[in-house]
Amino acid sequence: MDSLSQICLGAGVATLVIGRKVPVKQAVLWGAVAGTLPDLDVLFDAGDAIANMVSHRAHSHALFYLALVSPLLAWLISALQRQTALFLHWWLAIGLVLITHPLLDVMTIYGTRLGLPFTDTPFGVGSIFIIDPLYTLPLLFALIIALLKPKWCTGAAASGLGLSSVYLIWSFSAQQSITSIVEAxxxxxxxxxxxxxxxxxxxxxxxxxxxxxxxxxxxxxxxxxxxxxxxxxxxxxxxxxxxxxxxxxxxxxxxxxxxxxxxxxxxxxxxxxxxxxxxxxxxxxxxxxxxxxxxxxxxxxxxxxxxxxxxxxxxxxxxxxx
Structure with a gap:
């Protein structure tokens, strides 16, 4: 998905998990940062145009590698924020942010190599376009509410994530229904x-x-x-x-x-x-x-x-x- 969607998803997940334990601005900030980190692979040159295309959404989107990186990133954040006692909470939040990033990307058609290093297969459901306002807007509105009304932060985040997830379910259901019609x-x-x-x-x-x-x-x-x-x-x-x-x-x-x-x-x-x-x-x-x-x-x-x-x-x- 596009960068704004991934930023909003990461911030929403972090707010839901840890928004009640730290200032909401911290949860939103670090969730947004972690939510966009996997896409920084576009900054590296793989050698030629085709290599650059197929190397995007590869190692930086692999669930195995993201699971390994998440405790290190959580430790860094908890140390910077002087919240070492909340390390496990940050680990859960950042781990979920990193993992949901490629899982959302899989719903597009581009191709995400979730299974590296065990399989090189690019997975792509293709039930949603890379930019879709109806997916992103509920997350964005939820974050605005969470920042304006910190007491409502987890409820707002849950509502935004719930609505965006329902939209993903709709898109997948519509795709499967249309595919059946086409194949018939x-x-x-x-x-x-x-x-x-x-x-x-x-x-x-x-x-x-x-x-x-x-x-x-x-x-x-x-x-x-x-x-x-x-x-x-x-x-x-x-x-x-x-x-x-x-x-x-x-x-x-x-x-x-x-x-x-x-x-x-x-x-x-x-x-x-x-x-x-x-x-x-x-x-x-x-x-x-x-x-x-x-x-x-x-x-x-x-x-x-x-x-x-x-x-x-x-x-x-x-x-x-x-």
Missing amino acids: ELPVPAADAVLVTPTPFNTILWRVLIMTEQGYYEGFYSVLDRSAAIDYQFFPQNARLKQQYKAHPDIARIAAFSHGFYSLQQQDDKLILTDLRMGLRQNYAFNFLVTPDTATPAQALPRAYDMGTTVRWIQQQLVASE
């Missing part, structure tokens, strides 16, 4: 993989991506108009090209990271590699230029992802479905 009415007799994710900033209009050997289908489903059939658009792909370069290190890495939801196109003597999960209507967030001989490091192509155009299109679709 596929536009082709068989599909290699099916992905259902919400469009930006909402859980009303959902994007459907269906991979086949010949290419992929993209369609959209609105929960406001359940009776409407999904209108798919087909984008052909060169199956031979994918087969030819499936062992290419960069392509194999994106294929694994995206769970097969990627496209590969030839452009002169270069290859254009695209993660199809993030973006829509051929307006994607991650595109890479790859050399067939692997001699040159992969390069990220300039972002063509126009969020403004995407949002305006989504608004039109939602209005049309009402």
Whole structure:
């Protein structure tokens, strides 16, 4: 999720756990700091564009490593605040803050490697967009109330966390329901993989991506108009090209990271590699230029992802479905 959501989640969890034992401002501050720490991995260069992409949400988001770090961070905070007697309480608070960060990230589609060092699998449920105001606002309002009315801090934090969690449950339930509908009415007799994710900033209009050997289908489903059939658009792909370069290190890495939801196109003597999960209507967030001989490091192509155009299109679709 975005930084604001993680800050609010961390501050809310810390306030709920330790807000009655220390000044609320301390709980909010240290919860916010711990809530954003795992995302500092973006500051480190992994070597090339693809390595940087797949290394995000890796070791810094692994539950095992976060469990090891949490007592050290709790000890540091309790020492700085001269509250060594509250070390165990800080440990519980900071431990929960660190662990809930990657658990929330898993609900997005990007890919979070929770299981390192035991498994390198990137997990991504994909039931919520990376930025969703309906998830973040309850947490933010709860923190404002907790700071203004310290006596209500734990109740406010519990309410904010409860409402945001209910929204996550709704998004997951909606995703599973739509996935069942899509799989029952596929536009082709068989599909290699099916992905259902919400469009930006909402859980009303959902994007459907269906991979086949010949290419992929993209369609959209609105929960406001359940009776409407999904209108798919087909984008052909060169199956031979994918087969030819499936062992290419960069392509194999994106294929694994995206769970097969990627496209590969030839452009002169270069290859254009695209993660199809993030973006829509051929307006994607991650595109890479790859050399067939692997001699040159992969390069990220300039972002063509126009969020403004995407949002305006989504608004039109939602209005049309009402």
